[in-house]
Amino acid sequence: MPDSDIPLPFAARTQRERVEPRLPLELEQTIFVLTAYVDPLSVPILMLVAWRVKDWVERLQYRVILFSGGLAGLDGERMYPHEDDDSFSRLLSLSPSLLRDSVRHLCLCQLPHHDVEALVTACPNVEDLWGGPERLDAIGALPLKRLHASLVPLFFPKPIEFQHPLFSRLTHLEIFDRQVSVELASWSGLAVLPHLTHLAFNDEDFLYIFPDILRLCPSLKVLALVLAYHGHPPRVSEELARDPRFVWMMCAQFIQDWHMGALSGADYWTRAEDFVARRRAGLLEYALEKDESGQLDIP
Template sequence: MSDNRVDPLLPSELERVIFQFAAYTEPISIPSLMLVAWRVKEWVAPLLYRVVLFARVPSALKGVHCYPHKDNSTFFRALSQKPSISKTIRHLCINDDVDLIISDCSSLEDLWGSAGASDADSLSSCPLKRLYCSLEPLFQYKGIDFQHPLFSRLTHLEIFDRGVEDDLTSWAGLASIPHLMHLAFNEEDLFPIVPDLLRLCTQLRVLVHLNAAATSWPEVSEGLKRELRFVGMRCGEYIKDWHMGALTGEDYWSRAEVFIAQRRSGSVDPLQWYIEEDASEQLL
């Protein structure tokens, strides 16, 4: 590591902006940037754990655009040595076998994966804006309380729950989430109540049906085809897509918004409610 006694050629604030921009755009370069100088390490070290990924990482994620933390022992060793690391985590992807104390992640805004080790109360201590998980386990299968503080800041929600019921009374509470603008689900069982959800959830800008592997799309009513906020999408590489979104903002949500804009402008047939290709498979 270089000697800090050497006077920098640029003003400190400008230098900081440059190094932090490099860290944001190429997260895998952060360990190397930390070796430049002590001051640079102080600037970019918190960004090292801004996005934390515990999952079976596709080989494509090992490229220049990402820095996945998939070695549990290494991460928890760092966490034990410097507990403040948990407060720098903004985006987190976890599996069932990861016993992470989420309540310590006081800056966590984006959580993807199974939250089986947590409950709604512990998650509500985080300023979550994006949540991708099964909701029923968070409430011990006693009914989802959509007025729980867990949902108070959410703008994006993907429902993983399997075997969901097409009972509007079970899901009408989604309309009470104050800032929810993006909603996604996987199960076709919810199709019968999609028109009602769009009617009730007036703030929704996007409602996505994610279809990972099916070779055909289900028939929908003419009325639903005309609902521009409703989009069908294929997303076979969930983890890759989430991770790229955490790093760059480009994910299935942003693709759905572009598609909706194209339908509104007429550059895409307004009745074409689904996207044919799976862009997640082409992600770097």
């Protein structure tokens, strides 16, 4: 009789049933990985189930890394546990291959420049970066698809070079620069970005060149002015207000919004897309009122 046909003692059968997976391995892996994606906080617990589960989900624990520098309003959120300065050394002590293969979303806020650059160097496959170094050579080789940063310091004292490989894969770009030239000549290079579909500024002064940017960048799906404060919507030209791609967004919690987008895909970009879709469908329209100067107000 083959060994596999010999009836096992009850205790041995019970032990084997406890150890061996009951589901096909591929299905079991899918279940655990999806669970880790849906609820990143569960990853440390899932890793205790079995060695094979640890192998499947450990890298997902580091898919999104947020260094907040102690920003208020993040503690206690049911989101991926953000990192702080105390955990910096522990993070960098991880296997280089784990960071290289895992980290795709990285937010660096209020950290010393040398720490920022050390972490960026350890995570060469980041596709979504919020903040980061002020030196181009520190991030220039990253395969970025989304960038939220000030551009002028990266290229200073030279003008922004939009032909740089840094921009070659970008689909989403949020520009933090303030109190800089808002002349179209400084920003017309945005038109050469081959994959750019979503563009945002955080300074109302840039509204002056928004109509020109929309004309220069016909592939844009969203051009957003994203402000962190509540208040009366900005005054814009009639031409800009009539373009359905223009969106004024109020986002009081930039970091939290980025974090939720990295985890779930739902952020101010997706809300802007919904707004644009409703404008194009004729379901929503800016209400325009002229003041004495002939400018237009959006209530």
